[in-house]
Amino acid sequence: MSLHFGEENYAIIDTKQSVITWKGSNLVGSNSHTGYIYISQGELIVKNGQLMGGKAEVDMNTIEDEDHGKDNTLVNHLKDPDFFDVKKFPFSTIVLDKATSINGENKKVKGKLTIKGITHPVSFPAKIEVKDEIVKMSGKLVIDRTKWDVRYKSGKFYALLADQTISDSIAFDIKIVAKK
Known part of the structure; x- marks a missing residue:
């Protein structure tokens, strides 16, 4: 039985149950990296069983690789100014403005993503389930990292990188569990 919030x-x-999985890759070849990053706090706003908005704060210091490594060359480089400059910008945020129905639990979520103090609008498909005072959201957000001044080995800003060029796209698989 679903709970309908009036x-x-x-x-x-x-x-503890929410996680963001990230994936970045080279533009040429099959070299890619996957890992995790964790939400430090946040809330979802629900009205009449529908997601109306919300906000999640991501602790950039929690970046891990796929083996849950927290202190290695890759993770330390991602924390450097080349990428996310975590000392200067320890948190990123996503503010959800609205979710419009595609069909059933499938929604299109719109909001604003702030990384390195830079905010841009984003939208992404997500599956949202509201049941028994629990809200579950899973979605995939793909961004162009250069919009947030993450330019390291981007073909847009550096010539002659050849097979060293890193794709400007970063994919985030977002899994959020929230409880009333």
Whole structure:
């Protein structure tokens, strides 16, 4: 049985069950890296069983590689100014403005993503389920990292990189569980 909220309700993000999986790759060849990053706090706003908005804060210090390595060459480089400059910008945020229905639980979510103090609008497909005071959201957001001043080995800014060029696209698989 689904719970239908009559009023706006805030569901607090369960940071233990929520995770963002990231993937970056070279433009040429099959070299890619995958890992995880974690939400430090946030909430989803639900009204009448529908996602109306929300906000999640991501702790950039939690970047890990796919083997859950937290202190290695790759992870340390991602924390450097070349990439996310975590000392200067320890948190990124995503603010969800609205979710419009595509069909059933499939929605198009619009919002604003802030990385390195730079904010841009984003939209992505997501599956959203509201049931028994639990909100589950899973979606895939693909961004052009250069819009957030992450330019390291980008073909847009560096010539003659050849097979060293890193794709400007970063994919984030977002899994959020929130509880009322």
